[in-house]
Amino acid sequence: MNTLTWNTEQLIEQDIAHHLHPVTNLHRHKQGGPVVLVEGKGSKVRDTEGKWYIDGFAGLWNVNVGYGRTELAEVAREQMARLAFQPTFFGLATPPVIELATRMHQLLPHHSHFQFTSGGAESNETAIKIARYYWALSGKPEKTKIISRRMAYHGIAMGALAATGVPAYHADFGPLPPGFLYLSAPLAYRNNPGLSEAEFVGMLARELEDLITREGAETIAAFIGEPVQGAGGVVPPPEGYWQAIASILKKHDILLIADEVITGFGRTGAMFAQTTYGFQADITSFAKGITSGYIPLGGVGITPEIFERISAPDRMFMHGFTYSGHPVACAVALANIDIIERERLWQNAAERGEQLLRRLQELESHPHVGNVRGKGLMALVEVVEDKTSKKTFDASKGMGAKLMKVSREKGVIVRCNDTGFAIAPPLVITEAEVDQMVNALAETLDEVLDL
Numbered sequence: 450m451n452t453l454t455w456n457t458e459q460l461i462e463q464d465i466a467h468h469l470h471p472v473t474n475l476h477r478h479k480q481g482g483p484v485v486l487v488e489g490k491g492s493k494v495r496d497t498e499g500k501w502y503i504d505g506f507a508g509l510w511n512v513n514v515g516y517g518r519t520e521l522a523e524v525a526r527e528q529m530a531r532l533a534f535q536p537t538f539f540g541l542a543t544p545p546v547i548e549l550a551t552r553m554h555q556l557l558p559h560h561s562h563f564q565f566t567s568g569g570a571e572s573n574e575t576a577i578k579i580a581r582y583y584w585a586l587s588g589k590p591e592k593t594k595i596i597s598r599r600m601a602y603h604g605i606a607m608g609a610l611a612a613t614g615v616p617a618y619h620a621d622f623g624p625l626p627p628g629f630l631y632l633s634a635p636l637a638y639r640n641n642p643g644l645s646e647a648e649f650v651g652m653l654a655r656e657l658e659d660l661i662t663r664e665g666a667e668t669i670a671a672f673i674g675e676p677v678q679g680a681g682g683v684v685p686p687p688e689g690y691w692q693a694i695a696s697i698l699k700k701h702d703i704l705l706i707a708d709e710v711i712t713g714f715g716r717t718g719a720m721f722a723q724t725t726y727g728f729q730a731d732i733t734s735f736a737k738g739i740t741s742g743y744i745p746l747g748g749v750g751i752t753p754e755i756f757e758r759i760s761a762p763d764r765m766f767m768h769g770f771t772y773s774g775h776p777v778a779c780a781v782a783l784a785n786i787d788i789i790e791r792e793r794l795w796q797n798a799a800e801r802g803e804q805l806l807r808r809l810q811e812l813e814s815h816p817h818v819g820n821v822r823g824k825g826l827m828a829l830v831e832v833v834e835d836k837t838s839k840k841t842f843d844a845s846k847g848m849g850a851k852l853m854k855v856s857r858e859k860g861v862i863v864r865c866n867d868t869g870f871a872i873a874p875p876l877v878i879t880e881a882e883v884d885q886m887v888n889a890l891a892e893t894l895d896e897v898l899d900l
Protein backbone atom coordinates (compact mmCIF):
# COMPACT_ATOMS: atom_id res chain seq x y z
CA MET A 450 0.00 0.00 0.00
CA ASN A 451 0.98 3.55 -0.63
CA THR A 452 3.00 5.17 2.12
CA LEU A 453 3.08 8.66 0.56
CA THR A 454 1.18 11.38 2.33
CA TRP A 455 -0.68 14.20 0.62
CA ASN A 456 -1.48 17.76 1.51
CA THR A 457 -5.16 17.66 0.60
CA GLU A 458 -5.83 21.30 1.32
CA GLN A 459 -2.97 22.50 -0.86
CA LEU A 460 -3.90 20.15 -3.72
CA ILE A 461 -7.50 21.38 -3.69
CA GLU A 462 -6.38 25.00 -3.61
CA GLN A 463 -4.02 24.50 -6.55
CA ASP A 464 -6.61 22.55 -8.51
CA ILE A 465 -9.12 25.37 -8.12
CA ALA A 466 -6.45 27.93 -9.04
CA HIS A 467 -4.95 26.25 -12.12
CA HIS A 468 -6.79 23.19 -13.39
CA LEU A 469 -9.46 23.65 -16.08
CA HIS A 470 -11.69 20.59 -15.63
CA PRO A 471 -13.48 18.91 -18.52
CA VAL A 472 -17.25 18.33 -18.33
CA THR A 473 -17.55 20.09 -14.99
CA ASN A 474 -19.61 23.00 -13.71
CA LEU A 475 -16.64 25.36 -13.43
CA HIS A 476 -18.52 27.84 -11.26
CA ARG A 477 -19.58 25.23 -8.71
CA HIS A 478 -16.13 23.63 -8.77
CA LYS A 479 -14.58 26.86 -7.45
CA GLN A 480 -16.50 26.27 -4.23
CA GLY A 481 -16.27 22.52 -3.96
CA GLY A 482 -12.91 21.67 -5.51
CA PRO A 483 -11.91 18.15 -6.51
CA VAL A 484 -11.91 14.79 -4.80
CA VAL A 485 -8.23 13.88 -5.19
CA LEU A 486 -7.63 10.18 -5.75
CA VAL A 487 -4.28 8.61 -5.12
CA GLU A 488 -4.40 4.85 -5.46
CA GLY A 489 -6.55 1.94 -6.58
CA LYS A 490 -6.92 -1.78 -6.12
CA GLY A 491 -9.40 -3.95 -8.01
CA SER A 492 -12.66 -2.00 -8.23
CA LYS A 493 -11.77 0.46 -5.49
CA VAL A 494 -9.96 3.79 -5.36
CA ARG A 495 -8.73 5.78 -2.36
CA ASP A 496 -8.59 9.54 -1.87
CA THR A 497 -5.93 11.67 -0.17
CA GLU A 498 -7.77 11.36 3.14
CA GLY A 499 -7.69 7.57 3.16
CA LYS A 500 -11.33 7.07 2.20
CA TRP A 501 -11.99 4.14 -0.17
CA TYR A 502 -14.73 4.24 -2.84
CA ILE A 503 -16.15 1.62 -5.15
CA ASP A 504 -15.39 3.03 -8.56
CA GLY A 505 -18.79 2.36 -10.04
CA PHE A 506 -17.83 4.09 -13.26
CA ALA A 507 -14.45 2.39 -13.87
CA GLY A 508 -12.80 5.79 -14.34
CA LEU A 509 -14.75 6.78 -17.47
CA TRP A 510 -16.14 3.36 -18.46
CA ASN A 511 -12.59 2.27 -19.23
CA VAL A 512 -10.70 0.59 -16.38
CA ASN A 513 -11.91 -2.85 -17.41
CA VAL A 514 -9.22 -4.92 -15.65
CA GLY A 515 -9.44 -2.85 -12.46
CA TYR A 516 -6.70 -1.00 -10.61
CA GLY A 517 -3.31 -2.11 -9.36
CA ARG A 518 -2.21 -4.37 -12.23
CA THR A 519 1.51 -3.96 -11.73
CA GLU A 520 2.26 -6.21 -14.73
CA LEU A 521 0.97 -3.44 -17.00
CA ALA A 522 3.31 -0.95 -15.33
CA GLU A 523 6.17 -3.39 -15.87
CA VAL A 524 5.39 -3.82 -19.58
CA ALA A 525 5.28 -0.01 -20.01
CA ARG A 526 8.57 0.41 -18.15
CA GLU A 527 10.31 -2.21 -20.30
CA GLN A 528 9.09 -0.73 -23.60
CA MET A 529 9.94 2.83 -22.53
CA ALA A 530 13.44 1.78 -21.55
CA ARG A 531 13.97 -0.19 -24.80
CA LEU A 532 12.41 2.18 -27.34
CA ALA A 533 10.13 4.89 -26.00
CA PHE A 534 8.78 6.08 -29.32
CA GLN A 535 8.78 5.69 -33.04
CA PRO A 536 6.01 6.89 -35.34
CA THR A 537 4.06 4.71 -37.73
CA PHE A 538 4.12 7.36 -40.50
CA PHE A 539 6.16 6.74 -43.67
CA GLY A 540 6.04 2.96 -43.33
CA LEU A 541 7.80 2.77 -39.94
CA ALA A 542 6.69 0.29 -37.27
CA THR A 543 7.66 -1.29 -33.95
CA PRO A 544 6.96 -4.86 -32.81
CA PRO A 545 4.16 -3.87 -30.36
CA VAL A 546 2.07 -2.08 -33.02
CA ILE A 547 2.45 -4.98 -35.46
CA GLU A 548 1.55 -7.51 -32.78
CA LEU A 549 -1.43 -5.44 -31.64
CA ALA A 550 -2.81 -5.07 -35.19
CA THR A 551 -2.49 -8.84 -35.61
CA ARG A 552 -4.14 -9.47 -32.24
CA MET A 553 -7.02 -7.13 -33.11
CA HIS A 554 -7.56 -9.08 -36.34
CA GLN A 555 -7.87 -12.24 -34.25
CA LEU A 556 -10.45 -10.53 -32.02
CA LEU A 557 -12.38 -8.90 -34.90
CA PRO A 558 -11.71 -11.26 -37.84
CA HIS A 559 -13.98 -9.33 -40.23
CA HIS A 560 -11.47 -6.48 -40.04
CA SER A 561 -8.13 -7.06 -41.74
CA HIS A 562 -6.34 -3.77 -40.99
CA PHE A 563 -6.08 -1.55 -37.94
CA GLN A 564 -4.83 1.98 -37.33
CA PHE A 565 -4.29 3.28 -33.83
CA THR A 566 -5.00 6.63 -32.15
CA SER A 567 -4.87 8.08 -28.64
CA GLY A 568 -8.56 7.79 -27.79
CA GLY A 569 -12.17 7.53 -28.82
CA ALA A 570 -12.73 10.89 -30.53
CA GLU A 571 -9.63 10.46 -32.69
CA SER A 572 -10.85 6.97 -33.57
CA ASN A 573 -14.22 8.27 -34.73
CA GLU A 574 -12.60 11.10 -36.69
CA THR A 575 -10.50 8.41 -38.35
CA ALA A 576 -13.53 6.21 -39.04
CA ILE A 577 -15.51 9.10 -40.58
CA LYS A 578 -12.57 10.17 -42.74
CA ILE A 579 -11.91 6.60 -43.91
CA ALA A 580 -15.59 6.24 -44.89
CA ARG A 581 -15.46 9.41 -47.00
CA TYR A 582 -12.06 8.49 -48.46
CA TYR A 583 -13.35 5.05 -49.39
CA TRP A 584 -16.24 6.54 -51.36
CA ALA A 585 -14.04 9.19 -52.96
CA LEU A 586 -11.68 6.46 -54.18
CA SER A 587 -14.70 4.46 -55.35
CA GLY A 588 -15.57 7.29 -57.74
CA LYS A 589 -18.42 8.53 -55.52
CA PRO A 590 -17.02 11.66 -53.87
CA GLU A 591 -20.50 13.02 -53.22
CA LYS A 592 -21.15 10.26 -50.64
CA THR A 593 -20.10 12.29 -47.59
CA LYS A 594 -23.02 12.62 -45.15
CA ILE A 595 -22.91 10.78 -41.84
CA ILE A 596 -26.02 9.44 -40.18
CA SER A 597 -25.97 9.42 -36.38
CA ARG A 598 -28.61 9.26 -33.67
CA ARG A 599 -29.88 11.48 -30.92
CA MET A 600 -28.34 10.59 -27.53
CA ALA A 601 -25.20 9.37 -29.35
CA TYR A 602 -21.82 10.21 -27.87
CA HIS A 603 -18.83 9.91 -30.18
CA GLY A 604 -16.33 12.36 -28.64
CA ILE A 605 -15.64 16.07 -28.51
CA ALA A 606 -13.27 16.73 -31.45
CA MET A 607 -15.22 18.60 -34.16
CA GLY A 608 -16.18 15.68 -36.43
CA ALA A 609 -16.93 13.32 -33.54
CA LEU A 610 -18.79 16.18 -31.85
CA ALA A 611 -20.95 16.73 -34.93
CA ALA A 612 -21.78 13.00 -34.81
CA THR A 613 -22.66 13.34 -31.12
CA GLY A 614 -26.39 13.70 -30.63
CA VAL A 615 -26.51 15.29 -27.17
CA PRO A 616 -27.32 19.02 -27.52
CA ALA A 617 -25.51 20.02 -24.30
CA TYR A 618 -22.16 19.12 -25.90
CA HIS A 619 -22.89 21.27 -28.97
CA ALA A 620 -24.06 24.41 -27.18
CA ASP A 621 -21.91 27.47 -27.89
CA PHE A 622 -19.14 25.53 -29.65
CA GLY A 623 -20.46 26.04 -33.18
CA PRO A 624 -20.36 26.16 -36.08
CA LEU A 625 -20.13 22.40 -36.32
CA PRO A 626 -19.09 20.67 -39.55
CA PRO A 627 -22.07 20.21 -41.89
CA GLY A 628 -23.37 16.93 -43.26
CA PHE A 629 -24.45 15.12 -40.08
CA LEU A 630 -27.98 13.72 -39.76
CA TYR A 631 -29.72 12.36 -36.67
CA LEU A 632 -32.22 9.57 -36.13
CA SER A 633 -34.13 8.64 -32.97
CA ALA A 634 -32.33 6.75 -30.24
CA PRO A 635 -33.66 3.18 -29.92
CA LEU A 636 -34.85 4.01 -26.41
CA ALA A 637 -38.17 2.30 -25.70
CA TYR A 638 -38.78 4.21 -22.45
CA ARG A 639 -39.06 7.53 -24.26
CA ASN A 640 -39.49 6.76 -27.95
CA ASN A 641 -41.73 3.70 -28.19
CA PRO A 642 -45.31 4.95 -28.57
CA GLY A 643 -46.74 1.71 -27.18
CA LEU A 644 -45.71 -0.71 -29.93
CA SER A 645 -44.44 -4.26 -29.49
CA GLU A 646 -40.63 -4.61 -29.54
CA ALA A 647 -40.71 -5.88 -33.15
CA GLU A 648 -42.98 -3.04 -34.24
CA PHE A 649 -40.72 -0.53 -32.49
CA VAL A 650 -37.76 -1.89 -34.48
CA GLY A 651 -39.90 -1.58 -37.62
CA MET A 652 -40.64 2.05 -36.75
CA LEU A 653 -36.93 2.85 -36.29
CA ALA A 654 -36.06 1.02 -39.52
CA ARG A 655 -38.68 3.03 -41.42
CA GLU A 656 -37.26 6.25 -40.00
CA LEU A 657 -33.88 5.27 -41.45
CA GLU A 658 -35.40 4.32 -44.83
CA ASP A 659 -37.28 7.63 -44.95
CA LEU A 660 -34.13 9.61 -44.17
CA ILE A 661 -32.21 7.80 -46.91
CA THR A 662 -35.02 8.45 -49.39
CA ARG A 663 -35.14 12.12 -48.43
CA GLU A 664 -31.39 12.74 -48.55
CA GLY A 665 -30.47 10.28 -51.32
CA ALA A 666 -28.23 7.27 -50.69
CA GLU A 667 -25.80 8.74 -53.23
CA THR A 668 -25.02 11.53 -50.70
CA ILE A 669 -24.54 9.34 -47.61
CA ALA A 670 -21.17 7.83 -46.63
CA ALA A 671 -21.89 6.04 -43.38
CA PHE A 672 -24.07 5.42 -40.35
CA ILE A 673 -22.22 5.65 -37.02
CA GLY A 674 -23.62 4.07 -33.86
CA GLU A 675 -22.66 2.77 -30.46
CA PRO A 676 -23.99 -0.80 -30.17
CA VAL A 677 -25.27 0.27 -26.73
CA GLN A 678 -25.49 4.04 -26.46
CA GLY A 679 -23.48 5.11 -23.44
CA ALA A 680 -22.81 8.66 -22.31
CA GLY A 681 -26.05 9.95 -23.84
CA GLY A 682 -28.02 7.71 -21.46
CA VAL A 683 -27.23 3.95 -21.70
CA VAL A 684 -29.55 2.60 -24.39
CA PRO A 685 -29.43 -1.15 -25.03
CA PRO A 686 -31.23 -1.55 -28.38
CA PRO A 687 -34.36 -3.64 -28.83
CA GLU A 688 -33.99 -7.19 -30.14
CA GLY A 689 -33.31 -7.24 -33.89
CA TYR A 690 -32.44 -3.52 -34.12
CA TRP A 691 -28.90 -3.94 -35.40
CA GLN A 692 -29.83 -6.60 -37.95
CA ALA A 693 -32.56 -4.30 -39.30
CA ILE A 694 -30.26 -1.26 -39.49
CA ALA A 695 -27.34 -3.23 -41.01
CA SER A 696 -29.49 -4.75 -43.75
CA ILE A 697 -30.98 -1.38 -44.79
CA LEU A 698 -27.51 0.17 -44.93
CA LYS A 699 -26.21 -2.71 -47.05
CA LYS A 700 -29.12 -2.40 -49.45
CA HIS A 701 -28.34 1.30 -49.95
CA ASP A 702 -24.55 1.00 -50.10
CA ILE A 703 -23.94 2.94 -46.87
CA LEU A 704 -21.09 1.92 -44.59
CA LEU A 705 -21.75 0.96 -40.97
CA ILE A 706 -19.35 2.29 -38.32
CA ALA A 707 -19.68 0.58 -34.91
CA ASP A 708 -18.38 2.82 -32.14
CA GLU A 709 -17.21 0.19 -29.63
CA VAL A 710 -15.30 2.71 -27.52
CA ILE A 711 -17.26 1.73 -24.40
CA THR A 712 -18.65 -1.65 -25.45
CA GLY A 713 -15.35 -3.12 -26.68
CA PHE A 714 -13.15 -5.39 -24.57
CA GLY A 715 -15.79 -7.17 -22.60
CA ARG A 716 -18.24 -4.67 -21.18
CA THR A 717 -21.48 -6.02 -22.66
CA GLY A 718 -20.71 -9.66 -21.87
CA ALA A 719 -18.73 -10.52 -25.02
CA MET A 720 -15.36 -9.23 -26.16
CA PHE A 721 -17.19 -6.93 -28.61
CA ALA A 722 -20.85 -5.93 -28.69
CA GLN A 723 -21.03 -6.86 -32.37
CA THR A 724 -20.98 -10.44 -31.06
CA THR A 725 -23.54 -9.61 -28.37
CA TYR A 726 -25.94 -8.22 -30.98
CA GLY A 727 -24.98 -10.38 -33.97
CA PHE A 728 -23.87 -7.91 -36.64
CA GLN A 729 -20.64 -6.90 -38.35
CA ALA A 730 -19.62 -3.32 -39.06
CA ASP A 731 -17.53 -2.13 -42.00
CA ILE A 732 -15.47 0.00 -39.62
CA THR A 733 -15.12 -0.46 -35.85
CA SER A 734 -13.75 2.26 -33.59
CA PHE A 735 -12.45 1.37 -30.14
CA ALA A 736 -10.44 2.89 -27.24
CA LYS A 737 -10.90 2.84 -23.44
CA GLY A 738 -10.88 -0.88 -22.52
CA ILE A 739 -8.06 -1.70 -24.96
CA THR A 740 -5.61 -0.50 -22.30
CA SER A 741 -8.07 -0.27 -19.39
CA GLY A 742 -6.99 3.35 -19.08
CA TYR A 743 -3.45 2.49 -17.98
CA ILE A 744 -2.26 4.56 -20.94
CA PRO A 745 -4.21 6.34 -23.71
CA LEU A 746 -4.92 4.30 -26.85
CA GLY A 747 -7.68 3.88 -29.40
CA GLY A 748 -8.02 2.78 -32.99
CA VAL A 749 -10.13 1.58 -35.87
CA GLY A 750 -10.47 -1.66 -37.78
CA ILE A 751 -11.56 -1.83 -41.42
CA THR A 752 -12.68 -4.60 -43.78
CA PRO A 753 -10.40 -6.05 -46.48
CA GLU A 754 -12.66 -4.43 -49.08
CA ILE A 755 -12.12 -0.96 -47.64
CA PHE A 756 -8.41 -1.60 -47.26
CA GLU A 757 -8.07 -2.69 -50.90
CA ARG A 758 -9.96 0.34 -52.15
CA ILE A 759 -7.93 2.87 -50.16
CA SER A 760 -4.61 1.24 -51.09
CA ALA A 761 -4.71 2.97 -54.48
CA PRO A 762 -1.38 2.92 -56.36
CA ASP A 763 -1.22 6.68 -56.84
CA ARG A 764 -2.37 7.83 -53.41
CA MET A 765 -0.80 8.45 -49.99
CA PHE A 766 -3.24 7.85 -47.12
CA MET A 767 -2.91 11.35 -45.63
CA HIS A 768 -4.31 10.62 -42.21
CA GLY A 769 -2.70 9.74 -38.87
CA PHE A 770 -1.58 11.15 -35.56
CA THR A 771 1.89 11.52 -34.06
CA TYR A 772 0.85 8.91 -31.52
CA SER A 773 -0.83 6.47 -33.94
CA GLY A 774 0.51 3.12 -32.76
CA HIS A 775 2.56 4.44 -29.83
CA PRO A 776 4.80 1.49 -28.93
CA VAL A 777 4.37 1.82 -25.16
CA ALA A 778 0.58 2.05 -25.43
CA CYS A 779 0.47 -0.92 -27.84
CA ALA A 780 2.64 -3.03 -25.51
CA VAL A 781 0.34 -2.22 -22.59
CA ALA A 782 -2.72 -3.03 -24.74
CA LEU A 783 -1.34 -6.49 -25.55
CA ALA A 784 -0.75 -7.26 -21.87
CA ASN A 785 -4.18 -5.85 -20.96
CA ILE A 786 -5.90 -8.05 -23.57
CA ASP A 787 -3.95 -11.01 -22.12
CA ILE A 788 -5.53 -10.29 -18.73
CA ILE A 789 -9.05 -9.92 -20.15
CA GLU A 790 -8.70 -13.25 -21.98
CA ARG A 791 -6.94 -15.11 -19.17
CA GLU A 792 -9.58 -14.06 -16.62
CA ARG A 793 -12.47 -14.24 -19.10
CA LEU A 794 -13.62 -10.86 -17.87
CA TRP A 795 -16.47 -10.60 -20.41
CA GLN A 796 -18.04 -13.53 -18.58
CA ASN A 797 -17.83 -11.73 -15.25
CA ALA A 798 -19.33 -8.67 -17.00
CA ALA A 799 -22.27 -10.83 -18.12
CA GLU A 800 -22.80 -12.45 -14.70
CA ARG A 801 -22.29 -9.37 -12.55
CA GLY A 802 -24.22 -7.35 -15.13
CA GLU A 803 -27.28 -9.55 -14.62
CA GLN A 804 -26.96 -9.16 -10.86
CA LEU A 805 -26.51 -5.39 -11.20
CA LEU A 806 -29.58 -4.99 -13.41
CA ARG A 807 -31.70 -7.26 -11.19
CA ARG A 808 -30.71 -5.31 -8.08
CA LEU A 809 -31.20 -1.93 -9.76
CA GLN A 810 -34.64 -2.98 -10.99
CA GLU A 811 -35.68 -3.20 -7.32
CA LEU A 812 -35.32 0.59 -7.34
CA GLU A 813 -38.07 0.97 -9.94
CA SER A 814 -40.61 1.04 -7.13
CA HIS A 815 -39.08 4.31 -5.92
CA PRO A 816 -41.48 7.21 -6.66
CA HIS A 817 -38.83 9.07 -8.67
CA VAL A 818 -37.15 6.21 -10.56
CA GLY A 819 -38.65 6.27 -14.03
CA ASN A 820 -36.61 3.60 -15.75
CA VAL A 821 -33.73 1.17 -15.14
CA ARG A 822 -31.88 -0.26 -18.12
CA GLY A 823 -28.56 -1.85 -18.96
CA LYS A 824 -26.55 -4.51 -20.70
CA GLY A 825 -23.56 -6.27 -19.15
CA LEU A 826 -21.76 -3.85 -16.90
CA MET A 827 -23.37 -0.69 -18.30
CA ALA A 828 -26.51 0.50 -16.57
CA LEU A 829 -28.59 3.59 -15.96
CA VAL A 830 -31.07 4.57 -13.28
CA GLU A 831 -33.19 7.33 -14.77
CA VAL A 832 -34.81 9.63 -12.23
CA VAL A 833 -37.84 11.74 -13.10
CA GLU A 834 -39.83 14.37 -11.29
CA ASP A 835 -43.06 12.72 -12.31
CA LYS A 836 -43.39 9.08 -13.33
CA THR A 837 -46.55 9.51 -15.39
CA SER A 838 -45.39 12.38 -17.58
CA LYS A 839 -41.72 11.20 -17.39
CA LYS A 840 -40.77 14.82 -16.84
CA THR A 841 -37.16 15.23 -15.69
CA PHE A 842 -36.09 17.47 -12.84
CA ASP A 843 -35.42 21.08 -13.75
CA ALA A 844 -31.68 21.88 -13.86
CA SER A 845 -32.21 24.60 -11.25
CA LYS A 846 -32.89 21.87 -8.66
CA GLY A 847 -29.25 20.72 -8.97
CA MET A 848 -30.28 17.07 -8.68
CA GLY A 849 -27.10 15.76 -10.34
CA ALA A 850 -24.87 17.62 -7.90
CA LYS A 851 -26.90 16.34 -4.93
CA LEU A 852 -26.79 12.73 -6.14
CA MET A 853 -23.05 13.06 -6.69
CA LYS A 854 -22.37 14.50 -3.24
CA VAL A 855 -24.42 11.95 -1.32
CA SER A 856 -23.29 8.90 -3.31
CA ARG A 857 -19.66 9.88 -2.76
CA GLU A 858 -20.31 10.31 0.96
CA LYS A 859 -21.61 6.75 0.87
CA GLY A 860 -18.41 5.54 -0.75
CA VAL A 861 -19.49 5.10 -4.36
CA ILE A 862 -18.33 6.97 -7.45
CA VAL A 863 -20.80 6.82 -10.35
CA ARG A 864 -21.68 9.33 -13.04
CA CYS A 865 -24.48 11.53 -11.74
CA ASN A 866 -26.53 14.10 -13.57
CA ASP A 867 -30.00 15.60 -13.34
CA THR A 868 -31.46 12.46 -14.90
CA GLY A 869 -29.85 9.95 -12.57
CA PHE A 870 -26.93 7.56 -12.28
CA ALA A 871 -24.88 5.86 -14.99
CA ILE A 872 -23.05 2.83 -13.70
CA ALA A 873 -20.15 0.98 -15.35
CA PRO A 874 -17.78 -0.60 -12.83
CA PRO A 875 -14.55 -2.44 -13.65
CA LEU A 876 -15.21 -5.88 -15.14
CA VAL A 877 -13.52 -7.44 -12.10
CA ILE A 878 -16.21 -6.23 -9.68
CA THR A 879 -17.30 -8.87 -7.18
CA GLU A 880 -20.78 -9.98 -6.18
CA ALA A 881 -20.41 -8.36 -2.76
CA GLU A 882 -19.22 -5.09 -4.29
CA VAL A 883 -22.21 -4.97 -6.66
CA ASP A 884 -24.54 -5.36 -3.67
CA GLN A 885 -22.65 -2.77 -1.65
CA MET A 886 -22.78 -0.31 -4.55
CA VAL A 887 -26.50 -0.77 -5.22
CA ASN A 888 -27.31 -0.45 -1.51
CA ALA A 889 -25.39 2.83 -1.36
CA LEU A 890 -27.19 4.12 -4.47
CA ALA A 891 -30.58 3.13 -3.04
CA GLU A 892 -29.82 5.03 0.16
CA THR A 893 -28.66 8.00 -1.93
CA LEU A 894 -31.96 8.05 -3.83
CA ASP A 895 -33.95 7.89 -0.60
CA GLU A 896 -31.96 10.69 0.93
CA VAL A 897 -31.85 13.04 -2.08
CA LEU A 898 -35.29 12.33 -3.49
CA ASP A 899 -37.26 12.36 -0.27
CA LEU A 900 -39.20 15.30 -1.71
Ligand code: PMP
Nearest residue numbers: 568569570602603604675710711
Ligand atom coordinates in the same frame (compact mmCIF):
# COMPACT_ATOMS: atom_id res chain seq x y z
N1 PMP B 1 -17.22 7.13 -28.32
C1 PMP B 1 -17.85 6.70 -27.23
C2 PMP B 1 -18.94 5.68 -27.38
C3 PMP B 1 -17.50 7.18 -25.97
O1 PMP B 1 -18.16 6.77 -24.89
C4 PMP B 1 -16.45 8.12 -25.86
C5 PMP B 1 -16.00 8.65 -24.51
N2 PMP B 1 -16.84 8.52 -23.45
C6 PMP B 1 -15.83 8.53 -27.03
C7 PMP B 1 -16.23 8.01 -28.24
C8 PMP B 1 -14.74 9.55 -26.98
O2 PMP B 1 -13.60 9.01 -26.45
P1 PMP B 1 -12.43 9.96 -25.92
O3 PMP B 1 -12.97 10.70 -24.76
O4 PMP B 1 -11.34 8.98 -25.59
O5 PMP B 1 -12.05 10.86 -27.04
